[in-house]
Amino acid sequence: MSSKKADKRPEARLPKGMRDIEAPELRAMERMLGTIRRVYESYGFEPLDTPAFEYTDALGKFLPDQDRPNEGVFSFQDEDEQWLSLRYDLTAPLARYVAQNFDGLPKPFRRYQTGPVWRNEKPGPGRFRQFTQFDADTVGTDNVAADAELCMLAADAIEALGIPRGSFVIRVNSRRILDGVMTAAGLGEDENARQRLTVLRAIDKLDRLGIEGVRELLGAGRKDESGDFTKGAGLNAAQIAAIEAMFGFSITVETGADGLRTPKTEGQFPKGFPSIADVPALNEGLTEVGQIIALVEAADYGDRVRFDPTVVRGLEYYTGPVIEAELTFEATDESGAPVRFGSVGGGGRYDGLVSRFKGTKIPATGFSIGVSRLYSALQALGKLETDAVSGPVVILAMDKARLGDYNRVARTLREANIRAEIYLGTSGMKAQMKYADKRGAPCVVIQGGDELARGEVTIKDLIEGDRLSGEIADHQAWREGRPAQFSVKENELVEAVRSVLARHAKASG
């Protein structure tokens, strides 16, 4: 029988696409962020933090013809009716910060930043509405050395996290190459803007759908397994062949007698289309990617960074080189099904983002790691020490009148750098033992009337006790035998606890 009162109780539940992160993951995540931070710091980037929300117009998310914030971002109105939005990445707030503080900043300005971002989209497996990014950006230079550096930074960060060389690749392309190819294919005019977007989306899906699927999307369209039809770009066979020709473009680096490296590009369109040298955007794009490849090869990153004309990235603001960090190994999930991790980070050059706020041109380039995705990958690779922190030593509250003494015991352990806590509940000894077990305590400290009278403390090694329990079937014997416990004088407490901790550190290491 449910009362009306009960019906009014709120349901304890998470908003969809949100999640709680508990101690083991939180600790592993923090170690991971520390590793990435050290790499970013080593390249000279400075930390910056900005607020979770910004004025919506500063984030640049207005629909062209509507006075309301775009869907996809969480927005609300301030008391003065101005629209505010939760940040959906860390780049837009950076652009605002740089524009606002431009005169006082060193140029180029280099900063790193991590924190949660929010997107109001349908959540999926491994996709949440709140997630963490870790960005490094260089603002105020159009030097491709900045883009090349980001490729190396990405490789260093991923490797520092324990992903071995050969299990990941940093793929580089340029938006100008894509634009040039589309121009060559006859899609350069303004009226083809929509078609160009469709073409980019189709190319972006090459790794997932294969060449056949991309052909369908470039042509009439494609029907997926669920029966849903995706309209294609409507290109003719010759145009499709021209786009496909791009997949064969290559860049090689030649080292001359003087030790200087010169990039050499190769590729050609089918008959009836211009040569690549005759399309300015394409030429510039290949040149800048060639320079990046030459720079990373000179620094011995050539095995981890390579040109890939199918990299597209976001459609909205990239203007030059685009980079994507991809994991190339496969793993299996709990049910044994294969999982591909794919992209764990990306970025590129966005020359228009800061300029939105100022009249002058301020080029910028950046790279962003998708922290949660990378975390799942590390987990699948077994590169996370999730149990690196053991539970605290639990001091049993045997006698309430003696809480003062127990506090002294706790303090002694803490001063010796040992995590320790007094049982703070009100239940009896049995429940306290269960509590210590559940907390993952390596041992408990027992000081009841017997020990007090002798000036001693009893230490029970829970891990050793658990092991011994396998050999004891009879509960009476288990209980009365008091396995894995011993008593020492009060002043030997720290030493005794340390010996227990050391025993298990060895056993697990």
Next chain:
RNA sequence: GCCGCUGUAGCUCAGUUGGUUAGAGCGCUAGAUUGUGGAUCUAGAGGUCCCCUGUUCAAGCCAGGGCAGCGGUACCA
């Protein structure tokens, strides 16, 4: 947004052609055991059978509508 699948205890699930008081395992709480986490045994708590409407003497089961979750797809700064 579109397509498909699934909704029964905290979790995983069973539930007969529609038939009385809806079950199991695990988990949880307590006792056997007043100073001992495991094992064993016993007991207990825990249910809007997703919601609404309909069919029927009778609905967890049938029909219609809705909602939610999952999977795929689209979009993704």
